[in-house]
Amino acid sequence: MNSEGGAELSLIRPDWPAPSNIHALCTTRLGGASEHPWDSLNLGDHVGDEPTHVQENRLRLARACGLSKAAFGWLNQVHGTGVVRLPQNQRATAPEVDASFTHRVGQACAILTADCLPVILCDQKGSTVAAAHAGWRSLCFGVLENLVARMGLPGNTLMAWLGPAIGPQAFEVGPEVRAAFIERNPWADVAFRSIGAREGHYMADIYRLARQRLESLGVHTIYGGNFCTVTDSQHFYSYRRDGKTGRMATVIWKT
Numbered sequence: 001m002n003s004e005g006g007a008e009l010s011l012i013r014p015d016w017p018a019p020s021n022i023h024a025l026c027t028t029r030l031g032g033a034s035e036h037p038w039d040s041l042n043l044g045d046h047v048g049d050e051p052t053h054v055q056e057n058r059l060r061l062a063r064a065c066g067l068s069k070a071a072f073g074w075l076n077q078v079h080g081t082g083v084v085r086l087p088q089n090q091r092a093t094a095p096e097v098d099a100s101f102t103h104r105v106g107q108a109c110a111i112l113t114a115d116c117l118p119v120i121l122c123d124q125k126g127s128t129v130a131a132a133h134a135g136w137r138s139l140c141f142g143v144l145e146n147l148v149a150r151m152g153l154p155g156n157t158l159m160a161w162l163g164p165a166i167g168p169q170a171f172e173v174g175p176e177v178r179a180a181f182i183e184r185n186p187w188a189d190v191a192f193r194s195i196g197a198r199e200g201h202y203m204a205d206i207y208r209l210a211r212q213r214l215e216s217l218g219v220h221t222i223y224g225g226n227f228c229t230v231t232d233s234q235h236f237y238s239y240r241r242d243g244k245t246g247r248m249a250t251v252i253w254k255t
Helices: 051-065 136-141 143-151 175-184 186-191 206-216
Strands: 003-005 010-012 022-027 083-086 099-102 108-113 117-123 129-134 158-162 192-194 202-204 221-224 248-254
Touching: 022 051, 022 117, 051 248, 083 143, 099 108, 099 143, 108 117, 108 129, 117 143, 117 206, 117 248, 129 136, 129 143, 129 248, 136 143, 136 175, 136 206, 143 206, 158 206, 175 186, 175 202, 186 192, 186 206, 206 221
Parallel strands: 083 099, 158 221
Antiparallel strands: 003 010, 010 022, 022 248, 099 129, 108 248, 117 129, 117 158, 192 202
16 A cells, blocks of 8 residues: 555555646545544445534544645435536535546546445546546446546546455355446456355456456556455445445546
């Protein structure tokens, strides 16, 4: 894990060759104000945590990024495939979508996760940044395809980083999940491993599934994908492991 600690936060910085004006990070669960079971850097305001703790944690994140709290384009993620261009001016509520992109300097695209896969993208010229909440439903039904289409840039000019998600040794799924992916991409079969003790159940590799989708869009410069939120309870929240828990944030912006 390429991480950094400080008096307040412990952060993961993507190890990727992004242009110098592109900045990105992913939080861990360390360094915040929240108490058990959200301890401690919970950024989600929808999981039952004390609102003042969430706001303090978001303030700490903003300071770590060198941005204002208003710079963050938080989404009301619905496990769908909708995409929004930021900023969304004069909106009282967060848009109900699972991906965002922007051309604006100082505007942060932000995704909240606790097992689902966060994917960030930028182009080689540093003109556009984007982020997607790619849980299995969103990933299967086209959130990455929709996001790249809305960005309006050729896939071979983009690069991606895959943040912390449930790993292939922990992501057990039923036959309907495998069937849904294979229906849309026959090659997805290689991302599922049969569980001998549980007939009809599989271990799924969401990182491999995301790489397949990105590569089909012409995005071949892909980094990250070596985490497991379920097995690393010290650093990561996991909904599958804990149920009531916090959320990490994956953020990308340009200067």
